[in-house]
Each structure stands twice: as C-alpha cells, then as structure tokens.
Amino acid sequence: MKKTVTVLGTLLLSSRAFALVPPDYQDPPSDFRAEIEAGLQINTGNTESTSFNGRTKLVYDTRKAKQEAVIKGYYASDSEETTAEKYELQLQSNYKISPGYVFGRGDFSWDQFGSYTHQSTMSIGYGFDAISSYKTKLSLEIGPGYRYSQPIDSVDDPSPEAKSDVILRTAAKFEQRLHEYTSFGADLTGEIGEENTTVTLDMGLKSILFQDWAFKIGVNVRYTEVVPAGSEQIDTISTFNLLYTFQ
Template identity: 75%
Template sequence: MLKKLTVVFALTCPQVAFALVPPDYQEPPSDLTAEIEAGFQLNTGNTESSSFNGRTKLVYDTEQTKQEGTIKAYFAADNEKTTAEKYDLQLQSSYKINGGYFFGRGDFTWDQFGSYTRISTVSGGYGFDAISSSKTNLSLEIGPGYRYNLPIATDDMPIPEANKDVILRTAAKFEMKLQEYTSLNADLTAETGEDNNTLTLDMSYKNTLFQDWAFKIGVNVKYTEVVPEGSKQTDTITTFNLLYTFQ
C-alpha cells in the first residue's frame, strides 16, 4: 500500500507543479517604467557642435493616475571652450477620468548658450486619447499656463529683463508601433502668448536590438517667434542614442 501511494505521489507532483508554474509564465507588468539613454548629438542653430547627451524618464502609471518625469542633459565643447550646455526638466501629473484626464505640468530649461537662458512654464488642463489601439495612440492636450523667459545677455542689454507671459498650451502626442521591434514617437507642442509664441516638435525612432536594449534616433526642433538680437529663431538637436528600459 505504501509503495502504491509513493508511485501515485511521484506521478502527480510534476502535473501539480506544471499547473502552478507553467513554462511560459511571466511576472505581471510593473506600474513603474524607467528609460535611460545616452549617445551622440549634432546641434544646429544658436550652437554649432557635436558631443554628448543623456536622458532619463520615469513613468508611474496606475488605474487612476499617471506620473511622468523626464530629465535631459546636453553638453558639447570644442578644442577651446564649452559650446553647448543645456538641461531640461519635464514633470507631469495626470488624473484619469472617463474619456480623458486632467493634468498639471511643469517644463524647466537651463540653456547657457540659448536665445533664452532660463525658461519656466507651468500649465494645466484637459487631455484625451483621440486614437487608442494596440499599435497607434494619439493624445491631445489643451490648457492655460504661465511662462517665464530670461533672454541671453547681449552688448545692447548686458542685464536682460525677464519676460513673463500668460499662455495657452496645446499638445499632440503620437505613438505608433511600426513593426514588432520598431516604433515612432512624435510630440508637437504650441505655446501661444501675448508677447511670444513657440512651436516644438520632438520626434524619435526606436529599434529594439535585444531584450531591453534599443537604438534610438531623435530630432528636437523648437521655433521661437521673438528672440534677442543676434539669435536664431529655430534650434535643432539631433541625437543618436543607446536606450535601456527598466520594467
């Protein structure tokens, strides 16, 4: 009798273990996603150089809220001096409702060689998904805000006066999965104010190399209608980065 019980137990244990932990089992996705990338850049516009850039993005997405934070750093130098030094900080908090979400957002830029060396924009409003599918997503946002711009010092104005403006911010965020391992992202943001208007296009193409590693090409184009004398209205940054995703 004991031998029969032993045989039955030995035969049933593998089936029980297989039922509890199937071979294709994967851990459930986490609410927290992080991206870290670094690589080479080309600058045209107010700065002409090529050098290093880095970016870190954190997203905490739950059923009710979504928190996003992005830090970007750009640095370039030639044989004689630093030619580009820029830091961007973007923060957004969204509260989801049926059919859309309310958001609060802050955009902060420190740019030593830009037409404006300090840019701070705080905005809020409403957003919704105009298109949402397994391969394509388009989100639209609109809301009022406040912008602080500090122009770069010039010979005519060695101590520049900051511009403070109430704005209307509109944004379109587009994501498309082209193939299993490739994707395209494009963000278009317009800030309309009484004293100045800006239009920013941020595009990227990502190709997964293996597992969590990907190669990413990015282009950031910003047009500013009113700039200090001697500055260009359009700044362009092109990046070629290696990206790693934590999930």
C-alpha cells in the same frame, strides 16, 4: 520501502509545485516603466571635440492616474571651450476621468548658450486619446499656463530683465508602430502668449536591437518668435542614442 515512499513523496511535491508555477509563468505587468538613453561622440585628430546627450523617462501608470518625469541633458565642447550645455526637466501628472484626463504640468530648462538661459512653464488642462490602438496612438492636450523666461546677456542689453507671460498650451503626442521592432513618435507643443510664442517638435525613430535594447534617432526643433538681438529663432538638436527600457 522507505526509499520508495521518499521518492514518491518527492515526486508528489514536485508535481504540486509544478502545478502552482507552470513553465510559461510570467510576472504580472508592472505599473512602473523607465527608459534610459545616451549618446557620446569624441573626435580627435584634425578636429578635437566631444559631445554627449542623455535622457531618462520615468512613468508610473495606474488605473486612476499617471505620473511622468523626463530629464534631458546636452553637452558639447571643443579643444578650447564648452560650446553647448543644456538641461531640461519635464513633469506631468494626469488624473484619469471618463473620457480623457485632467493634467498639471511643469517644464523647466537651463541653456547656457540659448536665446533664453532659463525658462519655466506651469500649465493645467484637459487631454484625451483621439486614437488608441495597437499600431497608432494620438493624444491631444489643451490648457492655460504661466511662463517665466530669462533672456541671455547680449551686447545691446548686458543685463536683460526676465519676462513673464500668460500662455495657452496645446500639445499633440503621436506614436506609430511601423512593424514589430520599429516605431516612430512625434510630440508637437505650442505655447501661445501675448509677449511670445514658441513651437517645439520632438521626433524619434526607435528600432529594437534585442530584448530591451534599442537604437534611437531623434530630432528636436524649437521655434521662438521673439528672441534677444543676435539670437536665432530656431534651435535644432539631433541625437543618435542607445536606449534601454525596463519595467
């Protein structure tokens, strides 16, 4: 009799626990999301070179606000010296209103071999979602800002003075889901100033391999209207990375 009561009690408790936690239960979606991607290339033999690039994106999205941080790094070297070294930090805070959002943003870059070794841009403005569906997303932003730029040393000007400029920043952020496992994204940003104008296009094609892992091909093209003597106006970076997403 005691054994029977014990078995019945165990079954009763198990059924209650099963009712409280059904088999298809999933944790509620998190407000936090992160992406980490990296790519490494090493060449040996006739060509001795190494290149590495990495990117981390952190997003905290709530009902009233959205915080976003992006960190990027690029490095390349051959058998004799470093040939490329660049780091970028992007911070943006959105406060949601109806419709759209107001934002504050900071862009910072350090490029040892670029036409400008250091650039800082601070901007504020207004943005809104022009398209927001499951397959297609498009947001537009506009606002004033301030840019500080330090030109690279050159033979003509071994100690160049830093330049500052009031700018108008415009941006378009586009994302298209091609099918369930593949998506395409493109960010186009323009900074129009009296002293200088820059246009940056950042594109990426992402294909999910399994679960939270994906393969991503990216291209970053930056055009700078006014550059120091001996520098190119267009800088291009191509990446082939493995990406991991968690939330």
